[in-house]
Amino acid sequence: MIGGGAPVAVQSMCNTDTRDHKATLAQIDQLGQAGCEIVRLAVPDEVAAKAIGKIKKGTALPLIADIHFDYRLAIEAVKQGVDGLRINPGNIGGKDKVSEVVRACRDRSIPIRIGVNAGSLEKHLLEKYGHPTPEAIVESALGHIRILEELNFGDIKVSLKASDVMVTVAAYRLFSQKSDYPLHIGISEAGTLFSGTIKSSVGLGILLAEGIGDTMRVSLTADPVEEVRVSYEILKSLKIRQRGVNIISCPTCGRTEINIIGLAQEVERRLAHIKEPITVAVMGCVVNGPGEAREADVGIAGGKGVGLLFKHGEIVKKFEETELADVLVREVEALVKKAGSSQ
Numbered sequence: 460m461i462g463g464g465a466p467v468a469v470q471s472m473c474n475t476d477t478r479d480h481k482a483t484l485a486q487i488d489q490l491g492q493a494g495c496e497i498v499r500l501a502v503p504d505e506v507a508a509k510a511i512g513k514i515k516k517g518t519a520l521p522l523i524a525d526i527h528f529d530y531r532l533a534i535e536a537v538k539q540g541v542d543g544l545r546i547n548p549g550n551i552g553g554k555d556k557v558s559e560v561v562r563a564c565r566d567r568s569i570p571i572r573i574g575v576n577a578g579s580l581e582k583h584l585l586e587k588y589g590h591p592t593p594e595a596i597v598e599s600a601l602g603h604i605r606i607l608e609e610l611n612f613g614d615i616k617v618s619l620k621a622s623d624v625m626v627t628v629a630a631y632r633l634f635s636q637k638s639d640y641p642l643h644i645g646i647s648e649a650g651t652l653f654s655g656t657i658k659s660s661v662g663l664g665i666l667l668a669e670g671i672g673d674t675m676r677v678s679l680t681a682d683p684v685e686e687v688r689v690s691y692e693i694l695k696s697l698k699i700r701q702r703g704v705n706i707i708s709c710p711t712c713g714r715t716e717i718n719i720i721g722l723a724q725e726v727e728r729r730l731a732h733i734k735e736p737i738t739v740a741v742m743g744c745v746v747n748g749p750g751e752a753r754e755a756d757v758g759i760a761g762g763k764g765v766g767l768l769f770k771h772g773e774i775v776k777k778f779e780e781t782e783l784a785d786v787l788v789r790e791v792e793a794l795v796k797k798a799g800s801s802q
Contacts, residue, residue, distance in 0.1 A: 461570070461616060461673050462641030466700055468674040469690040470497035470643075471683040472525070477507040477514075484517040486683065491520050493687040494702055494734070497674065499523040499545060508535035515540045523572070530556040537563040543616075545572040547579075547603060554606065561612045570614040573603045576647055577621035591621060593629035600634060615640050616674070620647035624662040631671050644672035652681040656689050660696075667697050688731075701736035704791065707751055707758070708741040715743035717761040717780045725784045735795050739787060740769070757790045759783050 461468055471490050475483045477500045487498050502508050502524045515522060523543040524536035530551040533544055537560075544564065551557065564571055577591035580599055588595040596619045607615055617640045619630040627646055635642070646662045649655035659677040666672050677689045694700040708723035709715070723741040730739065740751045740758025751758065759766040759778075766783045768775040770790060778786050 461643075465673070467667065467672055467694060468496045469494060469687055469694070470499060470523075470674055470676045471495050471686045471690075472499040472501070472676065474683060477501055477503075478510050480510045480513040480517070483510070483514055487514070487518050487520060489684055490687060491518070493684045494691055495520065495683075495687045497521050497523060497543075499525050499676075501525050502532050502536055505532065505535060508532045509539060511536050511539035511541050525574075526551065530560050533560045534563050537567060537569055541569065543570045543572065545574045547574060550579075554610075557606055558610055561607060561610045564614070565612060568614070570616060571607065571612070572616040572618060572643055573600055573607070574618045574643075575600045575603070575620070577623070577626065578647065591626065593626055593633050596621065596626075596630040597634045597637065601637065604638070604640070616643050617641070618643040618645065620645050620678075622646065622648040624658050627662050628665050631666050632669070635671050641673040642671060643674045643676070645676045645678050647678060649678050650680060652679055652685055655679040655681070659689060660693055663693055664697065667693070667699060695736075702734060703736065704730045704733050705736065705738045706730075706741065707738060707755060709743045709751075711743055714746065715761065716763040717743060717766060717783070719743035719761060722780075722784055726787050729784070729788045730791055733791060733795060735798060737791055737794055739791060741787070756794060757787060759787060 473483050473486050475486050477483055490498055498520050500522055511522065511524060521542040523545050524541045525545045526533040528550055533546060575596055577596055580591050580595055584595045584599055600617050600619055604615060619634055621627045624646055631642060631644060644663055644666050646659045649658045663675055675690055677686045679686050691702050695705055706723065706727050709719060711719050719741065726739065726741055738755040740755035742751050742758065743761045753769055753772040756771065758769045764780050765777055766780065767777055768786055
């Protein structure tokens with residue numbers, strides 16, 4: 460479910476060749492394990508469109524076909540059982556061709572996402588506004604919506620993406636004042652794992668904190684699995700959704716007397732498979748360490764080559780530095796096992 464009070468859904472897009480259904484299914488499986496809830500597939504030609512049928516048989520995750528320029532690819536994707544389309548009604552042919560796509564979607568209750576991107580706005584809007592302004596992006600979206608509404612189709616999602624963070628934010632804010640259609644949010648072409656994560660966190664964080672956004676994709680020049688991980692970290696930080704371990708770790712300073720950077724990184728890596736929302740504190744000294752560790756489900760507060768293990772606010776035992784990663788991982792896995800047995 461998208462919109463209408465449903466949780467914000469996390470999605471990503473395969474970077475495999477859709478025509479290679481085995482490689483695509485392998486990546487979909489990886490995305491699903493990371494928590495991805497919707498997967499988008501590029502559909503550049505008829506072979507890719509027909510591959511969707513094979514892919515659908517191998518996964519339970521909803522699949523969105525990304526269609527440009529050729530309405531026949533959209534219709535074929537629908538025939539193959541795709542769960543949704545991402546199109547621009549203005550670039551797949553005249554109204555008669557759009558009407559055929561809409562009819563195919565209506566018959567199978569398949570939603571359409573109108574995907575507006577600042578990098579591919581209509582020429583008349585660029586002439587009118589000079590460059591991709593928030594107003595131009597929103598006008599484009601509303602124009603595409605009218606095309607579908609005139610065909611009595613309202614099962615619509617909308618995205619209004621730009622690589623400029625504040626242009627994107629302004630576009631979504633403006634659109635939200637004009638329409639109640641569910642919104643897919645994202646910063647387009649955000650960048651690499653480092654810079655793209657920061658841009659996406661700022662832009663999507665602003666929107667989500669204002670209640671804007673029903674489904675999201677963090678667009679990174681990286682493994683799509685990283686997009687899913689970053690999405691959940693954004694949602695966790697805003698307490699919108701909780702999935703996986705929440706690592707609290709100190710930034711280090713001259714008081715630290717254990718290798719807190721290496722310890723925190725190792726603990727995060729070894730607990731990446733945990734789905735349950737557990738808070739783990741990895742603290743380096745006695746200033747904030749004991750307090751943060753006490754507030755966590757499990758944590759350590761470092762000393763000189765040692766660390767105190769805390770569990771649910773109580774000191775359990777002192778351990779040598781070399782033992783701390785193993786101890787934390789073991790305690791978290793024990794908490795997960797206990798929670799599972801009590802359900």
